[in-house]
Amino acid sequence: MDAFLSSTLAVAIAEIGDKTQLLTLFLVARFSRHRFAIIMGILLATLVNHGLSGWLGAWLVEWVPQHWVPLILGFSFIAIGLWVLIPDKDDEHEEQSLRYGPFIATCVLFFLAEIGDKTQVATVILAARFDDALIWVIAGTTLGMLLANVPVAYFGAWLMQKVSLTWVRRGACALFIALGILSLLNGQF
Incomplete structure (x- = not known):
């Protein structure tokens, strides 16, 4: 259960203010009557992207010397914590994908947006942990x-006015740094 709860909390917090939330706002503005298709696209794209990322993390642990794993994990979590403080830049994949409808557009755009994103890297690290x-x-x-x-998707415009992204990023940073420190301490160097 620790894996599930840690993963859920880490990604939920790290995603606040992330480019995928901006992408969700954009898709809802473009396909306002198709929120369910957008949400299903997010689900499928995330399952595929994070499934591949998780597999990679589990595979890496098999090949990395065991005594290095806590050190790599600890510093990786800390690096992601600091990375969370840097706001995302908008990507330019949107226009060509929009012609395929809300579900396909969302699948493609979310999958591409997550490549190399902090939550994809966090998934690799969490799977290794x-x-x-x-x-x-x-x-x-x-x-x-x-x-x-x-x-x-449902309350985006209103929600983005109420949430301080600075404080959310700081909270996510603290969470990832705490996970990094715990990983380092559990390694018993």
Whole structure:
């Protein structure tokens, strides 16, 4: 259960103010009557992207010397924590994907937006940390993505006016740094 809860919380917090929330706002503005298709696109794109990322994390742990794993995980979590403080830049993939409808556009755009994103990297790291609970990590990171983006699909414009992104980023930074420190301490160097 630790893998599921840690993954859900880490991604849900890290996603607040992320480019995928802006992408959700954009898609809802473009396809306002198709919120369910947008949400299903987010779900599918996240499952595929985070599934591949989780598999990569679990595979890496098999090949990295065991005594290096806590050190790599600890510093990786801390690096993601600091990365969260940097606002995302908008990507330019939108226009060509919009002609395929809300579900396909969302699948393609979310999958592309997550490549190399902090939550994809976090999924790799979480899967390495909880290598015996890969399915729970993927389920948790996917739920975290949905928890951050589904409200935006329904209440996005109002919600973005009420939430201080600076404080959310700081909270996400603190969470990832705490996970990094815990990983380093559990390594018992």
